Amino acid sequence: MKIKSFYNVVLGMAVEVFYAIAIMLAAFLVCVAAYFLKL
Amino acid sequence: MILRPQLQDLKNIGYYSGKILIGIGLTMLVPMVVGLLFAEINPALDFLIGAEIALIVGLILTKLCFTEKDLNWMQGMVVVSLSWLATMLVAAIPLYMSGHWGSYLDACFETMSGFTTTGLTLVQDLDHLSYAHNLWRHLGPFIGGQGIVVIALCFFVKGVSGAFKMYVGEGRDERVLPNVIDSSRFIWLVSIVYLILSTLVLGLVGIANGMKTANAFFHGACIFMAAFDTAGFAPQSQNILYYHSVLFEVITMVIMILGAMNFNLHYRIWTGDRREIWKNIESRALFIIIIVIFLITLIGLSQVGSYPRALVMFRKGFYQVISAHTTTGYMTIYARQFIDDWGALALAGLICAMAFGGSSCSTAGGIKMLRLGVIIKALQQDLKRIILPERAVVEQKIHHLKELFLEDKQVRAALLITVAYLALYAIGALVGMFYGYPFLDSLFESTSAAANVGLSCGITVPGMPVGLKLTYIVQMWAGRLEFMSVFALIGFFVAAIRGK
Numbered sequence: 001m002k003i004k005s006f007y008n009v010v011l012g013m014a015v016e017v018f019y020a021i022a023i024m025l026a027a028f029l030v031c032v033a034a035y036f037l038k039l
Numbered sequence: 040m041i042l043r044p045q046l047q048d049l050k051n052i053g054y055y056s057g058k059i060l061i062g063i064g065l066t067m068l069v070p071m072v073v074g075l076l077f078a079e080i081n082p083a084l085d086f087l088i089g090a091e092i093a094l095i096v097g098l099i100l101t102k103l104c105f106t107e108k109d110l111n112w113m114q115g116m117v118v119v120s121l122s123w124l125a126t127m128l129v130a131a132i133p134l135y136m137s138g139h140w141g142s143y144l145d146a147c148f149e150t151m152s153g154f155t156t157t158g159l160t161l162v163q164d165l166d167h168l169s170y171a172h173n174l175w176r177h178l179g180p181f182i183g184g185q186g187i188v189v190i191a192l193c194f195f196v197k198g199v200s201g202a203f204k205m206y207v208g209e210g211r212d213e214r215v216l217p218n219v220i221d222s223s224r225f226i227w228l229v230s231i232v233y234l235i236l237s238t239l240v241l242g243l244v245g246i247a248n249g250m251k252t253a254n255a256f257f258h259g260a261c262i263f264m265a266a267f268d269t270a271g272f273a274p275q276s277q278n279i280l281y282y283h284s285v286l287f288e289v290i291t292m293v294i295m296i297l298g299a300m301n302f303n304l305h306y307r308i309w310t311g312d313r314r315e316i317w318k319n320i321e322s323r324a325l326f327i328i329i330i331v332i333f334l335i336t337l338i339g340l341s342q343v344g345s346y347p348r349a350l351v352m353f354r355k356g357f358y359q360v361i362s363a364h365t366t367t368g369y370m371t372i373y374a375r376q377f378i379d380d381w382g383a384l385a386l387a388g389l390i391c392a393m394a395f396g397g398s399s400c401s402t403a404g405g406i407k408m409l410r411l412g413v414i415i416k417a418l419q420q421d422l423k424r425i426i427l428p429e430r431a432v433v434e435q436k437i438h439h440l441k442e443l444f445l446e447d448k449q450v451r452a453a454l455l456i457t458v459a460y461l462a463l464y465a466i467g468a469l470v471g472m473f474y475g476y477p478f479l480d481s482l483f484e485s486t487s488a489a490a491n492v493g494l495s496c497g498i499t500v501p502g503m504p505v506g507l508k509l510t511y512i513v514q515m516w517a518g519r520l521e522f523m524s525v526f527a528l529i530g531f532f533v534a535a536i537r538g539k
Contacts, residue, residue, distance in 0.1 A: 005311070008309060008310060008311045009232075009309050011313065012305075012308040012309040012310075012311075012313060013232075013233075013236075013309075015308055015313045015316055016297055016300065016305070016308060016316070017293055017297075019296070019316050019322065019326075020292065020293040020296035020297060021293065022326075023296060023325075023326055023329055023330075023361075024289070024292060024357070026326070026330055027329070027330060027333050027353070027357050027360075028353060028357075030330055030333060030334055030337070031333075031337060031349060031352070031353040031356075031357070032349070034334065034337050034338070034341070035349040
């Protein structure tokens, strides 16, 4: 295996968690928009 | 002319299936030790008996069928499909002996549901199940999600060529690393790292919510295994609703999304190529489709007015959408609420989410984002061909780990598997309707089983018809293996009967 840098692994995990949180935030914004637009 | 299988075929299949059974037998020692640690003597004995049976059968097979020859494609596929069935039969023994499952078939249903990372359950009185049995329920998805064969590849299989055939047979058509055994080890590395971190975080949240320390970490480990492996089992009968914690729900949503990501993508990100997550066709498709389906579900929920407050609607609606889309099956509502409170549009949104599923080469089930991305790109290409002048050369690119030109054979492969999944969803729905369940309920439960999701609208209960239990077992098995090794097994039996 070629994983040599601990820094890369930690930052990689942070990016993955950020991606998951970005999905949640986008969904929350959609929910707020839908609420105000009374969809 | 179909050729009848030879003795060497049977020896190869028996030898490698035996090795996988030995692996399953050894993993049963983990809940046995946990049972002893929690002073649960009878449950520990259940696992000792189960492990002995698996080890004896595995050892007999490896001795009787000993061979040094490598597997060919047919044998590799048959080994995979048979191993999953054999695993179901032996892994169900300790569960059945616990007395919490009404019949051996129910215990088999539970193990197939666990190992295929589905999460539909027929357990009775879950809240009083022993720690050992509860751990085994959650260890099943952790083993099956990464792949039963993937475990065997890590520890027991030396020949790389034969290993690759089993690896592909288990529904993984991509290698993370050039060597398939290194790929298997990387898959386990990611899972173990996230297991340790998430158990710690979930355990601490549990303690903060008033749970006892040992119980909090036990729940944390179980919940992680079922969330990352997109299974949906929980140690309590109320599923995630039991915890009544927003933080718990947010953390499990993050874990579910991580579990639905391609292991190739994990590898690229962990080795420094962090931008890949924003460029990859799968992660983009997952992001966009989740949002679109959530919007549909939201409109459906607001039409029926089950959740008058926007924040509650977001909390309940989005959790079930993420759970369905990542094919996990965790619920923060009761099963009957899908039918009674959600309305047809919101339910249709959830069914679409379950049917589409997560990423390829992940622990998620369903049609998969890569196939959907390829089909959408192919549609775009055809539209361009219609719009642009006839002489124009239309080439469509996709970005999946690298820039690729879309080829007809990729589109054909994606469409074939998509059609097979749609047929599987429809067959299960027809069987459900045959037993008298309404159309939408039957389609919901069938899609949940075939896409290895685990959300239930109330059909999956211990008293459901035996024919429906068997149908769902076959759906979970075929859906997890993505059809090819199941077709190979059918072909093998046809060749044995009709071959020359």
